[in-house]
Amino acid sequence: MLHQLRSELELWALFERQPLPVAHWYVRGQKRGQWCTCDKVRFEGHTYPAYRLAYILDQGPVTEGMYLYAVCGKELCCNPEHRIVVDRAEYFRLRALSEKLKTEYSKIPGLVEVRRRPDGSILPPAGGLK
Numbered sequence: 001m002l003h004q005l006r007s008e009l010e011l012w013a014l015f016e017r018q019p020l021p022v023a024h025w026y027v028r029g030q031k032r033g034q035w036c037t038c039d040k041v042r043f044e045g046h047t048y049p050a051y052r053l054a055y056i057l058d059q060g061p062v063t064e065g066m067y068l069y070a071v072c073g074k075e076l077c078c079n080p081e082h083r084i085v086v087d088r089a090e091y092f093r094l095r096a097l098s099e100k101l102k103t104e105y106s107k108i109p110g111l112v113e114v115r116r117r118p119d120g121s122i123l124p125p126a127g128g129l130k
């Protein structure tokens with residue numbers, strides 16, 4: 001789906017912002033109501049993924065062909081402070097590294113992912129405290 005934006009304010013209003021410390025920003029898709037990046041935004045005659053337009057308006061222009069890597073590890077996140085500009089090779093290098101680390105961490109016995117409530121407070125691990 002395409003969000004037609006008449007002003008920059010409409011872009012900022014699209015984002016559902018999680019509170020600190022995570023502060024990920026998401027766009028709820030118009031079709032299925034889930035967070036997604038498939039929804040694009042149209043602004044001043046150009047079409048962008050929402051995270052890319054947010055980055056451009058907040059941080060400045062991004063050269064055509066450059067990628068915006070989500071350093072927070074959430075590929076759907078639109079928070080411009082969670083993205084860095086990289087070239088294609090670096091983008092895929094970082095993604096592969098991130099996947100490798102996730103796999104390695106999952107092998108460490110007893111290490112559980114920290115899960116947080118929407119207000120940022122920490123939930124007990126799934127399966128309860130040991």
Ligand SMILES: [Zn+2]
Nearest residue numbers: 024072077082
């Ligand atoms: Zn994020």
